[in-house]
Amino acid sequence: MERLIEDIYRTQSRRVLATLIRLLGDFDRAEEALHDAFAAAARAWPRDGVPANPFGWLVSAGRFRAIDHIRRRSRFDMSVKDIEESLYGSFDETEIGDVELIEDDMLRLIFTCCHPAIPADSQMAMALREICGLTTEEIAHAFLVPAPTVAQRIVRAKNKIRSAKIPYEVPARDELPERLDRVLHVIYLVFNEGYSASSGDEIVRADLTSEAIRLARLLAGLLPHPDVSGLLALLLLQDSRRAARRRPGGGLILLANQDRSLWDHEKVREGLGRLDGAMRNGEVGIYTLQAAIAAEHARAEAPEKTDWRRIVGYYDLLLSAHSSPIAELNRAVAVAMVEGPEKGLQLVDAILQAGELENYHLAHSARADFLRRLGRKEAAIAAYEAALRLCQQAPEQAFLRNRISELSGAAER
Incomplete structure (x- = not known):
């Protein structure tokens, strides 16, 4: 039961919070109500069973506990009565199922x-x-x-x-574009x-x-807007690779090693269609350009068939529209696929020297990979260790440790 409640918290708590904010009219009050609701669930569900509509149960529990807190914390003067009545008055049970x-x-x-x-x-x-x-x-x-x-x-x-x-x-439709x-x-x-x-x-x-x-x-x-279509295309194309990115035990699988038959080809088709619409309608935005990069990977039947030169060109356009050290790092990886790891290493070293990505583990990981491919094992190990110190995700940490172990074994031989 504890694991089930944890899973519901992970998957539903943000939506419960969003609805509680609407019902309670205050962020802090809603956050407190959210935690009270899950605490109540931890007490009641093992005894009574999980309700048919956990979302509705949590929203109701959180809202009523918010009212109880108001009663306990304040004297029952007119201001508190107004707050309480507003909480009751703004609520309709049918809203939970809407x-x-x-x-x-x-x-x-x-x-x-x-x-x-x-x-x-x-x-x-x-x-x-x-x-x-x-x-x-x-x-x-x-x-x-x-x-x-x-x-x-x-x-x-x-x-x-x-x-x-x-x-x-x-906001009203005429206010949407500015936001x-x-x-x-x-x-x-x-x-x-x-x-x-x-x-x-x-x-x-x-x-x-x-x-x-x-x-x-x-x-x-x-x-409906080209930038929205471009973003949706990007998300679909990236998410299409989700099932191929992890091993059965949870380990990380790099793009070049993924089983492409596991990609969600329905998402690929929709993503490519959304991208086509975005490219044909007005100025091409930064999300559309990133979607175009993702599309090159999606279209390649095998890693060696990826058009890396075109990807570098898209990164050039992206950087001209919106300068970003992360985009520069990704471009360096693409350039290395065209011109070799030595060129990639030069670019990443320049990015790290600029200082903005000094604490970004993927920059050190990319540098380590270039050094590994160049046969500079000791320097590669040091760069992987730098990435490991900064990384906080367990599967990536395991991947980096494996790289260090492989290189350390090779160095000893």
Whole structure:
């Protein structure tokens, strides 16, 4: 039962939270109610059994416990009575079963986190906290900033929502375009955290990748736009490889070694179709360019048939539109496939010397791979060890240890 409740928390807690925010009208109150609801489930479900609708049970339990907290913590004066009545009055039991309302709650949460009154860095930190459920430390690792900085950003965002009375809603259609870039970026971050979890025992968090794709579909219905189509294409093409990325025991399988028959070819077809539509409709955005890169891998029947020169060209376009050290790193890997590992090593060394990716384990891992391919075993081992010190995901840690072990054995011979 404990494992089941943990699974429901992992897959449903963010949606429960989004609905509680709508019903309770306050982020902090909703977060407290969420934890109270799961604590109640841990007590009641082993005794009474799991309810037919766990989501509805948790929402109801969290809401009523929020009301109980208000009663216990405050004198029953008029202000408290007003709060209590607003909580009761805003609730209709049928809302818990209203799929459209529940799905909209996640979009409401994203648009609230991305309100233009909130600073951009606070938007991203709050979105990853509230939508992905990441800890402050995990968000800090993702953004390569100190954990206290992330905590301050989240507090500032919540205070701004409260003080400015930012509405918890999807904006009117004419207001959507001005918020689009930030909302797309949040969905992209949600997917990335699911596709390659920043920490933990799993390579992929399918609950987050599926949620990101679902939200992108909802957004495409609200606002047909080439950038939305480009993002949805990217997510579908990337997610199509999910089943081939891990071994039965949970180990990591690199793209070049994946069994391509395990790829989800229905997602590939849809992704390519969405990409085609995005490429034909207006200016090509950064997500469309990334989707075009993913499409080159999807079209290749075998790793050696990948058109790496075209991929390098797409990275050049991407960097001209939006400079990013991560994109520079990915371009270096693609260049190495065209011009050899020595060129890739030069590019990665320059990126690391610039300092922005000094604490990013994949930069050191890429450098280690180039050194390994060049036969520089001792230097490769040192680079893999640097990557291992920075990596927080168990399957990637195991992969890096295996590389170090293989090279250490080769060096001894």
